Amino acid sequence: MSVFFQLAVTSVLALAVCAGAVFYFRTVRAARPPVGVFNGRDIFVIMGFVLALPYVYLALPGGFLPVVLALVFAGGLSVGYQPVIGNGRLRWALIAVLIASVLVSHLAFGESAPPYWVANSCVVGLVVVSATNLNVQGGMRLKNVAWFLLLLAAYDAFFAWVVPLTEELSEAIQGYPFAPAAGLRVGEDLGAVVGMGDLLAYALFTTCAYKAYGKPGLRVGILLVAVFGAVGPVAALHLVTAATGHAPALIPAQVIFGPAAFLGHLYLRRRGPERRMADLVLPRDRVAQLSS
Secondary structure, X not given: OHHHHHHHHHHHHHHHHHHHHHHHHHHOOOOOOOOOOOOHHHHHHHHHHHHHHHHHHHHOOOOHHHHHHHHHHHHHHHHHOOOOOOOXXXXXXXXXXXXXXXXXXXXXXXXXXXXXXXXXXXXXXXXXXXXXXXXXXXXXXXXXXXXXXXXXXXXXXXXXXXXXXXXXXXXXHOOOOOOOEEEEEEOOOEXXXXXXXXXXXXXXXXXXXXXXXXXXXXXXXXXXXXHHHHHXXXXXXXXXXXHHOOOOOOOOHXXXXXXXXXXXXXXXXXXXXXXXXXXXXXXXXXXHHHHO
């Protein structure tokens, strides 16, 4: 029963953020940061940030961590949805309601209750959708994402199995609201959680694949996310448990999805060069042309 529950929850979450990110990409013009064109140096800068972030979280006193995460969530929502809700007061009022819903549900029901995880998952999903589009519309290409995910797979494997940093970070945020993850827990036996970084990886790859190669890219992205992002990690966890008799503490999702995404990029690359933002005519652009 728990296997099917985990498969259902992870599949819904992974595919939902991908669908949301692509929908945003097609309908909303994000505020583009002045980053220019992404290149190999930018990927190493991002990896440096990824490497440093867990240490920053662990260095914070316990009570400060949820405050920092709440501020990160609020900032990401404000920047990402400014094009959607231009009225600043209304936008911040809605963000305050979302942040408060996470805190109140945590205080009222606890960290293992479904209301808390539903509220937290909604906030995390919205942040992932906005962060994806700020990067993809800001110039990130599928090639950049593929190399980043391949490096991230090695990073996650090292810090899960060699230096247990991932497990330490997971323990550090237990008991606090604003977990950087989405999921659902029902009682003591049923639970499934997907890290915010994993959701961002799925949304980045799928949206970049759509931008670069249109519907064929979208189909490849959705297939890889479903098989190697949602099903693969859950299946691997239970297969290893069945084969060894011991449940592994952690199987990082990117160890499975990262290499698959990189191969997906190589497959799509045979279709020709990637499209740029300037090459696309999206529904939002047609509406703008008709109204002008």
